[in-house]
Amino acid sequence: MNRSTRSRNSAITAAATLASTVGLLGTLYYLDIPSFLRQRVKSKQVEPRCYNNQTKPSLLELRILTQQTTSKSTYPLAERIEKNIPIYDCLNFDLENADLTNRLQDELYHNLTSGPGVYILKHFFTSLAPIDSANAAFSAIIEDELEKTGAKGDHFAPASANSRIWNSFSKHALQDPESFTAYFSNPWFKLVCDSYLGPAYRITTQVNIVRPGGKAQMPHRDYHLGFQTDEDVVAWPKAVHALSSLLTLQGAVAHTDMPLDSGPTRLLPYSQLFGEGFRAYRSKEFIEHFEQNYVAMPLEIGDALFFNPALFHAAGENITADFNRSANLVQVSSAFGKAMENIDTLPLIEKTYDSIVAKHGAEGTSREVDAFIRAVAEGYPFPTNLDCRPPAPGGMAPMSEQDMLRKAISDGWSKDKAMEELTGMRYASSAGAKIERQTTVFGT
Structure with a gap:
């Protein structure tokens, strides 16, 4: 065998070896073997089941998470992305088109679990008649309760700044059954709730009206772990922190226009991905980060906003002179947050x-x-x-x-x-x- 033949054979062998190596690496990458092996090693290590109350949550981690940019290519059905928030127009969707609505639900699910954690649905109510009749019912309820029990506020604001209807879901039905039927016959409720919680969910609502001078809330997370004290939060295992945000869907339907100076909800996109957020949101440095980086979006009457309850958020300050900001707050609960048997x-x-x-x-x-x-x-x-x-x-x-x-x-x-x-x-x-x-x- 002459030298050129040997060289050619060596080159072929080297190329074949390289191709085999690349193929093997590609297979390993495709099968995510490195991650799998790391997970196998990690699975043999017993780690603390709860977060350590003696250490501080990482503000750097939250900063990195919330510096992400939302891409329109990730959410192609959105009309646009604004301030990192996908905005959809319900008028663009035919709910009889099962393929289209299924793809939309995939996008909404990805948003809340892996994306910015919040989206807006323009024209959630395509007709304002249900909003108008609901507002009339709410006004009657507020007047009746004010006469019987006096003014009342909410978790965060004094009665002078807010009007609150607890359990507006039930009270609306009892006050005006026809209005209630028209309101909750809106099929977009089903599409949104199914996309995140699946079937057999339970809707609850509370009306909140913020008058001029109503101050902003402190940033927070919501129900369930969001309603626990700092001391109680760390008693729950890490998996429950993740579970908490999957058991509830938060939302709000705009019952008035909500210009920015009326104080629509302040939001920190991607903050729901921060694992220790339920024990961090009351900390001074996290509050400061929120105040410096939150975004807010104006809404029009009939629009809806939905978000992961673990998203750092807060109602804004109403700095108008004469405008009452009104929303029907929506909390939807998973069917799986219940015990197997009733115990008295x-x-x-x-x-x-x-x-x-x-x-x-x-x-x-x-x-x-x-x-x-x-x-x-x-x-x-x-x-x-x-x-x-x-x-x-x-x-x-x-x-x-x-x-x-x-x-x-x-x-x-x-x-x-x-x-x-x-x-x-x-x-x-x-x-x-x-x-x-x-x-x-x-x-x-």
Whole structure:
């Protein structure tokens, strides 16, 4: 074999080897083997299940996440991207076109889980008649409640700045059934809710009217973990932090125009991707980052805004002289946020009260006493009747059964007093409770 032939064969062999190597690397890349191997190694390491309350969340991580740019190519069905927020026009969609609506739902789902976390639907109500009739019903409800119980605010604003209708969903139906039927027959509710939560969801709504001078909210995340204290948040495992944002869809339907000076919702796109956000949003440096980087979009009456509840957001300040900003706030809950069986806790507490009081007397608030309280009583105060059980001052949630039972045991209440208060709490939490009926303890 001459030299040229050997050289040619060597070149062919080298090329074949390179091709094989490239092919192998391509296969590994396609199968995501490096990531898989890293995951295998990681799976053998036991990591803390909860975030460490002694360390600070990383502001740098949030900065990096929120510096992303939303591309129109990612959301081709959007009419445009503005301030990183995809904006869709409902007039552009034929809801009878199953392929088109399926692709739209894919985009909306990707947005809330992997994208900016917020989108706007222009002309969510293509006719304003349902909005007008709903506004008339809401005005009657507000007037009636003002006469009976006086003005009331919300989690964040004093009564002088806001008018709030808790559970406007139910009150709207009872006030004007025809208007309610027309309003919630809007098929866009189904499309949006199905896209994020799937079927069997539950809609709740609250009307919020912010008058001139109504101040901006502090940036926050929403229900569920968003309503917990800083101390409570870190007790929940990391997976629950991710789960919390998947159990609820947040939204708002504009019941008036919302020019920027009226204070439409302030938003920080991509902030829902920050894993430690539920324990970070109250921190000074995170508040400052939000104030320096939030965006806000004007809305027109009938438009809707939907977002992941883990998105850092806050209602804006109404700096107009004479304009009331009105929205029907929408919280939609997953069907999977419910237990398999119904447990009536009050008879169980009554039967075991003397035993647990005696155990507390002998042991104090021991691990065993705490374990029993957690097993026998409801630890979560929602769902509730927020007219009768508003959030405690400075908090986001009212007292739970567990809170009440702990207080009863530590304060030495008799069984009769404890059961009276717990029964009163349950009644006040029910949909049919009247605001005049309150116990002496809850909400303090």
